[in-house]
Amino acid sequence: MKSLILSQIDQIKVVDLATPEIAAGKSVIKVLACGLCGTDRHIYKGEYPSAKPVILGHEFGGVIETPAPGSKFSKGDLVSVDPNIVCGTCEDCKAGRTAFCPSLTALGVNINGGFAEYAQVPDSQIYKVSNDLNPLHLAFIEPTACCIRGMDIADLKGGEKVAVLGGGVMGQIVVQLAKLAGASHITMITRQKARRELSEALGATDSVDPLEKNYPDKISKYDVVFECAGAIESFNAAQVIARRGGSIVVLGLTPEKSFVDFNPFQLVIKELRIQGSFLNPLTQRRAANLIDSKKLKLDPLISRVLTLDEVPEILNKPPADGDIKYIVKP
Amino acid sequence: MKAAVITAPGEIAIEEVADPTPGDNDVVVQVAAVGICGTDLHIFEGEFAPKLPIVPGHEMSGTVVAVGKSVTEVKIGDAVAIDPSLHCGECFYCRRARGNLCENWNALGVTYPGAAAQFLLSPKKNIHKLPKNVDLKSAALIEPLSCAVRGFDQLPRNPGSHYLIYGSGTMGLMMAELAKVNGAASVSIVDLNQDKLKTAKVLGFTNLAKSADEFDQPRGFDVVIDCTGVTEAIKDGLKHVMPGGTFLQFGVANKDAKVEIEPFWVYNKEITIVGSMAVLHSFDRAVELFASGVLNADVMISDRYSLENYADALTAFKSGKGRKTIVLPNG
Numbered sequence A: 001m002k003s004l005i006l007s008q009i010d011q012i013k014v015v016d017l018a019t020p021e022i023a024a025g026k027s028v029i030k031v032l033a034c035g036l037c038g039t040d041r042h043i044y045k046g047e048y049p050s051a052k053p054v055i056l057g058h059e060f061g062g063v064i065e066t067p068a069p070g071s072k073f074s075k076g077d078l079v080s081v082d083p084n085i086v087c088g089t090c091e092d093c094k095a096g097r098t099a100f101c102p103s104l105t106a107l108g109v110n111i112n113g114g115f116a117e118y119a120q121v122p123d124s125q126i127y128k129v130s131n132d133l134n135p136l137h138l139a140f141i142e143p144t145a146c147c148i149r150g151m152d153i154a155d156l157k158g159g160e161k162v163a164v165l166g167g168g169v170m171g172q173i174v175v176q177l178a179k180l181a182g183a184s185h186i187t188m189i190t191r192q193k194a195r196r197e198l199s200e201a202l203g204a205t206d207s208v209d210p211l212e213k214n215y216p217d218k219i220s221k222y223d224v225v226f227e228c229a230g231a232i233e234s235f236n237a238a239q240v241i242a243r244r245g246g247s248i249v250v251l252g253l254t255p256e257k258s259f260v261d262f263n264p265f266q267l268v269i270k271e272l273r274i275q276g277s278f279l280n281p282l283t284q285r286r287a288a289n290l291i292d293s294k295k296l297k298l299d300p301l302i303s304r305v306l307t308l309d310e311v312p313e314i315l316n317k318p319p320a321d322g323d324i325k326y327i328v329k330p
Numbered sequence B: 001m002k003a004a005v006i007t008a009p010g011e012i013a014i015e016e017v018a019d020p021t022p023g024d025n026d027v028v029v030q031v032a033a034v035g036i037c038g039t040d041l042h043i044f045e046g047e048f049a050p051k052l053p054i055v056p057g058h059e060m061s062g063t064v065v066a067v068g069k070s071v072t073e074v075k076i077g078d079a080v081a082i083d084p085s086l087h088c089g090e091c092f093y094c095r096r097a098r099g100n101l102c103e104n105w106n107a108l109g110v111t112y113p114g115a116a117a118q119f120l121l122s123p124k125k126n127i128h129k130l131p132k133n134v135d136l137k138s139a140a141l142i143e144p145l146s147c148a149v150r151g152f153d154q155l156p157r158n159p160g161s162h163y164l165i166y167g168s169g170t171m172g173l174m175m176a177e178l179a180k181v182n183g184a185a186s187v188s189i190v191d192l193n194q195d196k197l198k199t200a201k202v203l204g205f206t207n208l209a210k211s212a213d214e215f216d217q218p219r220g221f222d223v224v225i226d227c228t229g230v231t232e233a234i235k236d237g238l239k240h241v242m243p244g245g246t247f248l249q250f251g252v253a254n255k256d257a258k259v260e261i262e263p264f265w266v267y268n269k270e271i272t273i274v275g276s277m278a279v280l281h282s283f284d285r286a287v288e289l290f291a292s293g294v295l296n297a298d299v300m301i302s303d304r305y306s307l308e309n310y311a312d313a314l315t316a317f318k319s320g321k322g323r324k325t326i327v328l329p330n331g
Helices: A038-044 A135-154 A169-180 A193-202 A232-241 A264-269 A284-292 A308-315 B038-044 B139-153 B170-181 B194-202 B231-239 B263-268 B283-291 B307-319
Strands: A002-008 A011-016 A026-036 A059-066 A078-081 A118-122 A126-128 A161-165 A185-189 A206-208 A222-227 A242-250 A260-262 A273-276 A302-306 A325-328 B002-008 B011-016 B026-036 B059-067 B079-082 B119-123 B127-129 B162-166 B186-190 B207-209 B221-226 B241-249 B259-261 B272-275 B301-306 B324-328
Touching: A002 A308, A011 A308, A026 A078, A026 A135, A026 A308, A038 A308, A059 A118, A059 A135, A078 A135, A078 A284, A126 A284, A135 A169, A135 A222, A135 A242, A135 A273, A135 A284, A135 A325, A161 A169, A161 A232, A169 A185, A169 A193, A169 A222, A185 A193, A193 A206, A222 A232, A232 A242, A232 A260, A242 B263, A260 A264, A264 B241, A264 B272, A273 B263, A302 A308, A308 A325, B002 B307, B011 B307, B026 B079, B026 B139, B026 B307, B038 B307, B059 B119, B059 B139, B079 B139, B127 B283, B139 B170, B139 B283, B139 B324, B162 B170, B162 B231, B170 B186, B170 B194, B170 B221, B194 B207, B221 B231, B231 B241, B231 B259, B259 B263, B301 B307, B307 B324
Parallel strands: A161 A185, A161 A222, A185 A206, A222 A242, A242 A273, A302 A325, B162 B186, B162 B221, B186 B207, B221 B241, B241 B272, B301 B324
Antiparallel strands: A002 A011, A026 A059, A026 A118, A026 A325, A059 A078, A078 A126, A260 B259, A273 B272, B002 B011, B026 B059, B026 B119, B026 B324, B059 B079, B079 B127
């Protein structure tokens, strides 16, 4: 089968590999869609650790090709995959902190993932969806699950004002989730005009260019600020635009070893709450249900559909302006 | 009546002032005890400048001696503690039940006359009746305890958590006692001052050290609370938060203090960093907790002064040697 293999940092190519076979508790899926994520770029550049060689791709789904012996899944089921595999028996797992499992491994990072025609996946990671779902939407279930984790942490209440910093796929999904959760006002803050316009089409009330001169001091204050840009400036701005008693939820991945200052006096006087949100612990089912319900607008987020052969070139250059999500159809 | 009056930055005098008379919804309290806190010192030193002159003192207890026409909630002779917060009740934050963030914030002992006097005038809504067993001369501890309770309200409610507290002074020890009654699996306290750690030992705490690195908690702590406001302590405390854990900023830092954090770590370890400001719907619970004996007042109160010696009490407090300094305006 055709597979996209990362053999070492900066070395990626499409090769022909043996099709994976079923094993105890592991079914084989024919991959119908696999999203290209910022993490794939980080791995490719050596900025995020991974196994090598490995088939990348952790935002994927497809149809069951061969169910594992005794599997509850059947050939032809449309399914999504939670790439993050935890041990379930360590102290962190047993305390419900599964994202911090020391044995955490991930399909498409440490073990072979979805940038291939077929993938072997443990049944514990498989979530069935309706067969009439657009298969391209399967690629959005994992990032949506990460956003739902952020929503859980934000504890957003109906009628609250929300700011979303960053107009990438996470930001555009968070806008929609905030709207579903009853936010009365949602402001998208991002540099690219196309992304601001898109967010307003998806449910943002208005949008702000962070380069405008009144930003961030003069813009209004928000109950909940989602940091989805993964940028230091954005993290700093979040502390300014959160109102007294407000929350900042950090969903964006800033580079390791980059630092910001926070002011502990302001933290007390404003009673701010700064919270991180990492991965998708126990939220994949809800994300699959939500996408299955067709309440999220996902087609406008799909910028390009790629073949496996097109991926190496794409990984070598930054995403084009206005582009949100590339999906690979192996 | 006699009152301690801050007349100008650095100047305090015991003066004869008019006895307060209650309006329809007011209560006059004969002050039994008034605690001294950093805020009093800031006002005295002119760093936090409300309109002067002002009678300081916002940690207070006493006995009701007069009530206004519309007061039915308490009567003359009742033992009471007084919540000093004067929230406007009308601004954006008050109407969201976040009065501690009030846009028109006032407080007894800060912007209105406080309890460093023989008598105190208070709106009836600020008065909390005390159960019979409470020692009135220690009950000035209830106000700082209500701030600590607000701090706990900002934390997750997870019994069986490991707590790490920076600062073994009055507030650190109150936090430690609250951690115990909130079902802590363990309470560890850090202080650079050996004498302060000894007090914690008297109260029964055993995980005590000059550096948090000395504690055997390889995963870190579920909850880390800074009660010092000192930048170095805050930096060190952040390092000891367990993945998924919470850091509470309780100590008041300098206005321009800066602490470096790594957003990747906040994200990757799902850290919560949260502040706690003064008192919010926590005074009545502080009364209950105090009456239940959560604080050992004999240990928590280290110094007692008469009203005449209020200036000495401020000086003693500033030295930072003891724990809570109390003034007894009526002896």
